[in-house]
Amino acid sequence: MAENERIPTVVADNAHIIYKVHSSASPGSGSPLASFKRMVTSAKASNVVEVHAVKGVSFTAYRGEAIGLIGSNGSGKSTLLRAVAGLLPCARGAIYAAGQPSLLGVNAALMNELPGARNVELGCLAMGMSPAEVKEKKDGIIEFSGINERGDFASLPMRTYSSGMAARLKFSIAAAKQHDVLLIDEALATGDAKFRRRSEARVRELRADAGTVFLVSHSEQSIRDTCDRSIWLESGEIRADGPTDEVMREYEAYMRK
Numbered sequence: 001m002a003e004n005e006r007i008p009t010v011v012a013d014n015a016h017i018i019y020k021v022h023s024s025a026s027p028g029s030g031s032p033l034a035s036f037k038r039m040v041t042s043a044k045a046s047n048v049v050e051v052h053a054v055k056g057v058s059f060t061a062y063r064g065e066a067i068g069l070i071g072s073n074g075s076g077k078s079t080l081l082r083a084v085a086g087l088l089p090c091a092r093g094a095i096y097a098a099g100q101p102s103l104l105g106v107n108a109a110l111m112n113e114l115p116g117a118r119n120v121e122l123g124c125l126a127m128g129m130s131p132a133e134v135k136e137k138k139d140g141i142i143e144f145s146g147i148n149e150r151g152d153f154a155s156l157p158m159r160t161y162s163s164g165m166a167a168r169l170k171f172s173i174a175a176a177k178q179h180d181v182l183l184i185d186e187a188l189a190t191g192d193a194k195f196r197r198r199s200e201a202r203v204r205e206l207r208a209d210a211g212t213v214f215l216v217s218h219s220e221q222s223i224r225d226t227c228d229r230s231i232w233l234e235s236g237e238i239r240a241d242g243p244t245d246e247v248m249r250e251y252e253a254y255m256r257k
């Protein structure tokens with residue numbers, strides 16, 4: 001492990017992420033076609049507002065680390081995670097990642113009309129598993145998700161699931177594979193206490209198997225239980241980066257003010 005500890009998996013080098021938002025007019029009244037035309041015309045003529053969500057962020061994540069991303073609402077945590085996943089470009093600077101990071105919940109594009117069990121198969125195939133591997137893992141994934149605890153939900157379409165059940169299934173699919181870099185956005189907070197314990201244990205396993213895990217959560221407990229390092233973002237900038245205990249103390253003191 002000592003050898004593995006210093007192998008970089010994600011490097012952010014002065015990364016800036018900027019959203020460009022059209023400040024277009026509302027659709028207004030009239031026929032749907034007229035409203036749509038008005039929106040397209042006004043969007044073309046509108047001002048583009050820039051939201052500078054991540055400002056000059058630099059860090060290096062190493063293999064074997066689980067890193068918590070904390071910060072108040074709108075501080076840029078999800079944006080940074082999406083950029084690490086390669087879903088958002090950097091306006092300046094860069095983010096380099098080893099392999100293809102997997103953003104839990106986004107990569108698993110589940111189909112609402114299909115049963116959970118079929119989604120497990122498709123999700124696993126999409127992550128690059130062979131059909132034989134999918135067959136071997138499918139039942140374990142459904143069991144881990146716990147969606148069948150109150151009936152045979154795995155054979156029902158996903159649209160009949162609560163948002164918590166869907167999130168649990170997505171987590172279970174994603175966590176069935178060893179990832180170089182696994183990005184988790186609030187997923188652990190969606191399940192009940194029992195599922196949370198199971199998923200936290202799985203995150204620890206994934207980490208022990210030498211991946212890097214990033215966890216965005218407002219649950220202090222999840223971060224403390226899962227991550228030994230934390231990065232605190234505020235207004236898109238890094239305020240602290242270090243051992244979770246220390247960073248959490250600073251963050252809590254800031255929040256109390």
Ligand SMILES: Nc1ncnc2c1ncn2[C@@H]1O[C@H](COP(=O)(O)OP(=O)(O)OP(=O)(O)O)[C@@H](O)[C@H]1O
Pocket residue numbers: 019020021051052053071072073074075076077078079080
């Ligand atoms: N798709 C988008 N288009 C424009 N601005 C966005 C978009 N998504 C986020 N933002 C803005 O970027 C900033 C950072 O948002 P982000 O969702 O990354 O914060 P967060 O720390 O994850 O927040 P929360 O804790 O509330 O989930 C905010 O100012 C937000 O309004």
